[in-house]
Amino acid sequence: MKLLLTIGITLTMAVGAAFAQCAMCQNGSSCLSMSSQGGLAGLKLVSLNGDTVRLSEHIGKMPMLMVLAGTDEASGKAVDVVQAAVSSQGDQQPMLVYVLAAGTKATKAFAKAHNLTGLVLVDQKKTALAAAMVDTMPVALFIDQSGAFVKADAKLSDASVNDGIIAMTKSEPILKDPVCGMTVDKKTAAASYDYQGKTYYFCSEACKDNFLKAPQKYLSK
Numbered sequence: 001m002k003l004l005l006t007i008g009i010t011l012t013m014a015v016g017a018a019f020a021q022c023a024m025c026q027n028g029s030s031c032l033s034m035s036s037q038g039g040l041a042g043l044k045l046v047s048l049n050g051d052t053v054r055l056s057e058h059i060g061k062m063p064m065l066m067v068l069a070g071t072d073e074a075s076g077k078a079v080d081v082v083q084a085a086v087s088s089q090g091d092q093q094p095m096l097v098y099v100l101a102a103g104t105k106a107t108k109a110f111a112k113a114h115n116l117t118g119l120v121l122v123d124q125k126k127t128a129l130a131a132a133m134v135d136t137m138p139v140a141l142f143i144d145q146s147g148a149f150v151k152a153d154a155k156l157s158d159a160s161v162n163d164g165i166i167a168m169t170k171s172e173p174i175l176k177d178p179v180c181g182m183t184v185d186k187k188t189a190a191a192s193y194d195y196q197g198k199t200y201y202f203c204s205e206a207c208k209d210n211f212l213k214a215p216q217k218y219l220s221k
Contacts (some may be wrong), residue, residue: 040066040131041147045099045121048108053121060147061198063094063168065161068128069138071102071110078138078156079114085161086118092169094142097121099128101137142168146175178218179207 041056058064067082069075079098086093096118100107103124111120123129132141134152142150142164150168153160175184182203186192189201191208195215202208211218 040128040141043127043131045123045128046104048104048111048120048122053119058095058097058119059143060145061095063145063165064097064143065094065165065168066097066099066128066141066143067138068099068123068132068134068141069101071100071106075100075138076110076114078140079116081156081158082140082161083114083117085158085165088162089165094165094168095119099123101126101129140164144168175201177201177203177207179210 041059043055045053045055047053065082065086067079069078082096086096098111098116098118098120100110100120101123102110104122107120107122110116129135129137134141136154138154138156140153140156140161142153144150151164153164175186175189176182177184178200180203184201184203186199186201190204191202193200193202193208193211195211200211202211
């Protein structure tokens with residue numbers, strides 16, 4: 001019991017620090033939801049079909065369940081639990097991402113053996129483990145729609161995965177004005193604008209006008 005508690009505390013503290021949630025940041029520059037340069041969001045990994053995938057293009061777009069695993073027996077049992085839990089969510093399924101610490105051939109064989117759905121990425125050098133500051137595999141990382149870390153789960157039971165999914169999907173996103181960095185509420189925001197499939201909220205019309213002039217200038221901060 002003490003060992004499990006210690007592992008749980010260590011994972012929560014380490015991954016929490018790696019994600020640096022917006023609510024605790026001073027300027028948002030290290031937030032997973034705001035930055036594409038550091039941490040998990042800064043990684044580029046290869047998919048099973050050979051495409052390079054930038055995690056920054058997926059994190060913060062919708063709730064995400066990311067599984068960091070190997071191709072051993074323990075990882076096999078873990079992904080089976082995750083697959084079943086996600087499938088039971090119906091239309092409310094989060095984006096499912098498997099990052100496997102193995103070569104392409106072993107990753108493909110593992111994905112086929114366990115009928116993995118979602119995005120499967122090859123990470124033979126275990127760069128995701130290092131980026132998330134996690135030293136335990138397999139582990140599931142629950143990331144809400146704003147890109148904020150919600151929970152890390154190394155137990156990976158039916159109950160713990162379901163609890164993580166519920167916490168992740170019910171988490172209220174923390175919104176920031178992309179121009180000035182001010183925290184805003186979508187219900188009371190002075191303005192909003194849809195850009196590339198995502199809605200951005202602003203504290204003032206002036207900030208919105210500046211955003212419209214050069215969106216990428218502010219989104220690349």
